[in-house]
Amino acid sequence: MIQVIGLSKTFDGRRPVRALKNVNFEIGKGEVLGFVGLNGAGKTTTIRIMAGVIRPDSGQVLIDGKDAIANHDSVAEMIAWVPENPIFDPTMKGRDFLIYISRFNNRNISRDKIDEALARVGLAEKANEKIKGYSLGMKRRLALAQAFIFEPEIMLMDEAMNGLDPEGMNFFRETMKEFKKSGGSVLLSSHILTEISGISDRITFIHRGETFQTSTVEELEDEFRKKLGNYTYFEVDSLDDNELEEIRRNFGVNAKFDGKLLWIKDASDDEIGNINIYLVKKNHRVMQIKRAEFNLETLFLQKVRELEGVKR
Amino acid sequence: MKKFFTILKRETFREMRSWKIIVIAIVMLSIMLVTLPLLSYSVQSIQPSYGILSAPYNDSGYIDLKVMAIDSGGTPVSVTGNVTFQYGSNGTKVFISDFKTSTSSPIIVKTHIKFEIPLNGFFIFWISGVKYYSEIISTNSISISIHQIVSPSNSSLPGIALLVTSYNGTVPGNFSLYINGTYAGKPDSNGFMKAFGIGKVTFKYGNYSQMIWEIPKPEIYSSLTPEALISSFTSSIISLFVPIAAIIAGYDSLAKEKVSGALDLILSRPVKRETVYWGKVLGAFLSIFIYFVIISLVFPFAAALFNINVTPLEIVSLIAAISFLTFIFIILEGISGFFGKSVSTPLVWGIVIWIFFNMIYSIISLGVLYISQISLSSLNALKLANIIGLGNPINIAKYITYMGLPNPQVLVYGVSLLEVVLGSIAWIIFSVLLFIYLSRRFE
Ligand SMILES: Nc1ncnc2c1ncn2[C@@H]1O[C@H](COP(=O)(O)OP(=O)(O)O)[C@@H](O)[C@H]1O
Numbered sequence: 221m222i223q224v225i226g227l228s229k230t231f232d233g234r235r236p237v238r239a240l241k242n243v244n245f246e247i248g249k250g251e252v253l254g255f256v257g258l259n260g261a262g263k264t265t266t267i268r269i270m271a272g273v274i275r276p277d278s279g280q281v282l283i284d285g286k287d288a289i290a291n292h293d294s295v296a297e298m299i300a301w302v303p304e305n306p307i308f309d310p311t312m313k314g315r316d317f318l319i320y321i322s323r324f325n326n327r328n329i330s331r332d333k334i335d336e337a338l339a340r341v342g343l344a345e346k347a348n349e350k351i352k353g354y355s356l357g358m359k360r361r362l363a364l365a366q367a368f369i370f371e372p373e374i375m376l377m378d379e380a381m382n383g384l385d386p387e388g389m390n391f392f393r394e395t396m397k398e399f400k401k402s403g404g405s406v407l408l409s410s411h412i413l414t415e416i417s418g419i420s421d422r423i424t425f426i427h428r429g430e431t432f433q434t435s436t437v438e439e440l441e442d443e444f445r446k447k448l449g450n451y452t453y454f455e456v457d458s459l460d461d462n463e464l465e466e467i468r469r470n471f472g473v474n475a476k477f478d479g480k481l482l483w484i485k486d487a488s489d490d491e492i493g494n495i496n497i498y499l500v501k502k503n504h505r506v507m508q509i510k511r512a513e514f515n516l517e518t519l520f521l522q523k524v525r526e527l528e529g530v531k532r
Numbered sequence: 533m534k535k536f537f538t539i540l541k542r543e544t545f546r547e548m549r550s551w552k553i554i555v556i557a558i559v560m561l562s563i564m565l566v567t568l569p570l571l572s573y574s575v576q577s578i579q580p581s582y583g584i585l586s587a588p589y590n591d592s593g594y595i596d597l598k599v600m601a602i603d604s605g606g607t608p609v610s611v612t613g614n615v616t617f618q619y620g621s622n623g624t625k626v627f628i629s630d631f632k633t634s635t636s637s638p639i640i641v642k643t644h645i646k647f648e649i650p651l652n653g654f655f656i657f658w659i660s661g662v663k664y665y666s667e668i669i670s671t672n673s674i675s676i677s678i679h680q681i682v683s684p685s686n687s688s689l690p691g692i693a694l695l696v697t698s699y700n701g702t703v704p705g706n707f708s709l710y711i712n713g714t715y716a717g718k719p720d721s722n723g724f725m726k727a728f729g730i731g732k733v734t735f736k737y738g739n740y741s742q743m744i745w746e747i748p749k750p751e752i753y754s755s756l757t758p759e760a761l762i763s764s765f766t767s768s769i770i771s772l773f774v775p776i777a778a779i780i781a782g783y784d785s786l787a788k789e790k791v792s793g794a795l796d797l798i799l800s801r802p803v804k805r806e807t808v809y810w811g812k813v814l815g816a817f818l819s820i821f822i823y824f825v826i827i828s829l830v831f832p833f834a835a836a837l838f839n840i841n842v843t844p845l846e847i848v849s850l851i852a853a854i855s856f857l858t859f860i861f862i863i864l865e866g867i868s869g870f871f872g873k874s875v876s877t878p879l880v881w882g883i884v885i886w887i888f889f890n891m892i893y894s895i896i897s898l899g900v901l902y903i904s905q906i907s908l909s910s911l912n913a914l915k916l917a918n919i920i921g922l923g924n925p926i927n928i929a930k931y932i933t934y935m936g937l938p939n940p941q942v943l944v945y946g947v948s949l950l951e952v953v954l955g956s957i958a959w960i961i962f963s964v965l966l967f968i969y970l971s972r973r974f975e
Pocket residue numbers: 231233237238239257258259260261262263264265266
């Protein structure tokens with residue numbers, strides 16, 4: 221089990237950046253934790269601290285209760301990191317890189333395992349070419365192969381799904397499922413909630429360097445319904461202010477018009493029908509009527525807006 | 533340890549295969565070789581002069597040695613020291629220890645020699661622990677060579693003047709040698725001292741006075757010995773090229789990888805970051821060391837073709853200087869990897885430190901020298917400038933090269949071997965501590 225407790229980190233410079241203020245979460249064995257926040261929220265910084273590449277100003281990363289930062293040279297063996305933008309020595313060949321990095325491990329790693337990892341990510345044919353000639357996708361696959369060779373217990377995946385084609389997505393999902401089954405823990409960051417909601421057991425949100433919520437996908441769906449779920453919208457050609465006021469008065473509903481869509485909150489089916497009749501009578505063209513769908517992305521943005529509101 | 537050697541091996545071979553390093557090594561060696569004929573010509577143009585002192589022969593002779601001095605203004609100043617004679621099967625040795633003068637300006641030294649002469653054998657003349665030669669030319673003659681003596685106040689440093697005399701037979705009573713001028717030299721194959729420079733030596737015995745020799749001011753005055761000329765030439769070349777090679781190696785192996793993030797995946801593995809950093813620094817060091825040691829070994833052979841003799845001690849000091857420069861500049865460049873923002877920052881930094889230590893620092897030193905000359909004698913100002921030079925690794929490397937010379941004081945007046953060693957150690961400790969501090973301070 222991994223526990224991340226109270227991480228904070230400020231990057232020095234002419235203008236210091238407080239990248240992390242207070243980051244907390246846990247990942248259990250066999251669990252995939254989604255890690256969601258806007259660009260610049262602090263996901264990559266958190267993951268780099270967990271990987272031992274940078275040090276936090278304060279806070280702890282515990283792996284099975286052991287301080288992973290202080291004991292980096294032993295504990296890091298259990299972790300593999302797939303960076304957001306993997307950078308390699310461009311003059312090296314892919315396979316040589318894997319052989320080289322495999323030596324930075326306390327257990328020995330055989331050449332067979334390296335070739336197997338290369339084949340698994342589909343790089344077998346390009347393995348003896350210089351990384352200079354790799355596309356971004358190939359570099360990311362090489363980073364993934366690198367993570368596989370160490371047979372870790374924990375994988376830190378930074379925006380791993382970003383930019384994958386459908387086939388790649390599928391491969392990634394299957395791989396994660398398999399890894400989970402074998403008891404592995406995964407941290408899966410993304411700035412797009414829907415991208416990872418399908419494979420995450422729980423999701424932790426981060427905003428401006430602070431984690432503020434961890435929920436299962438089911439809990440998020442409930443929350444969505446409570447907050448946003450009871451809207452119905454009418455797509456109409458036009459609507460003037462008098463008409464909007466009349467709808468509010470006549471039907472006693474909460475109504476908004478954003479220029480294209482007429483939003484009605486908490487309307488019963490009868491009320492919807494009556495509003496439709498009203499609109500038609502007024503010679504408006506009603507293109508469609510729809511109940512708002514469950515949309516995690518909307519919920520995520522709503523949360524961010526709320527947090528910003530609290531701040532102001 | 534295994535991880536450390538993995539990095540060390542890779543960095544060493546990678547930098548050795550770097551065409552930039554190879555080009556620099558080849559360019560440097562070519563410049564050294566192309567300049568050899570010119571150097572050979574300059575060395576030959578330094579004309580040696582001889583001076584031989586003769587005096588009447590007396591069977592019951594002895595040499596009574598006293599040392600006194602008058603300063604260049606003519607005022608007598610005290611010179612103190614102990615004279616010890618040592619008899620032995622190897623001959624007789626005369627030791628003068630704790631040689632001190634009360635003046636800070638260049639002085640004229642009178643030697644007053646009184647000694648029972650063992651007619652067979654030789655004696656070696658010592659001043660302040662510096663060995664000066666004296667050899668028998670024939671069974672009844674003794675040549676006495678006295679290096680000396682421009683000595684700052686209370687200093688036991690040998691100066692940059694040298695007197696060479698050859699004395700036949702013995703002297704009943706006192707005689708004096710007046711030395712005035714600047715000399716540097718070494719014994720030739722006959723045991724005679726060759727003197728280079730300008731000056732006058734006069735022999736006085738009772739009322740008898742004879743100018744022994746006068747070396748006129750050469751057309752181009754130089755206090756350089758041939759060795760010193762070659763040494764200052766090679767040290768200038770390595771000061772220009774070795775730091776460039778070191779900066780490139782430090783950039784390629786550490787700074788660039790650190791700033792670009794190519795090091796991150798390695799650092800995420802179970803390895804101490806110190807292991808990674810030092811493996812890279814020492815790997816880069818080894819690659820350059822190997823190339824430039826080869827050059828240091830090739831150069832003497834090429835020089836021999838032009839009748840320029842490079843001694844093993846000079847080669848050792850050249851290698852020491854190259855190692856020192858390489859290490860310091862790799863560390864200084866490596867440091868830029870910790871605060872660099874883009875991959876070009878460390879390159880700019882590398883160029884800045886190269887220009888600073890190769891040019892700006894010397895300009896500042898010259899300024900200090902110029903200002904200090906107002907209140908200091910020129911020799912003390914020279915000494916001060918050389919001491920200031922200890923703050924610059926480029927100068928230290930030059931001093932290390934000079935330390936291989938028979939008389940380094942010709943080039944680094946006022947700086948002793950101990951000071952050079954301490955200066956180098958201080959620089960190594962300083963750069964290593966700065967490296968460690970900044971590697972923790974930034975990441
Ligand atoms: N090395 C760095 N130096 C300075 N600022 C940084 C550095 N790395 C990240 N930041 C800043 O820290 C904040 C968090 O960045 P990051 O962790 O990359 O966010 P995310 O991965 O969630 O997009 C951003 O404001 C970013 O500009």
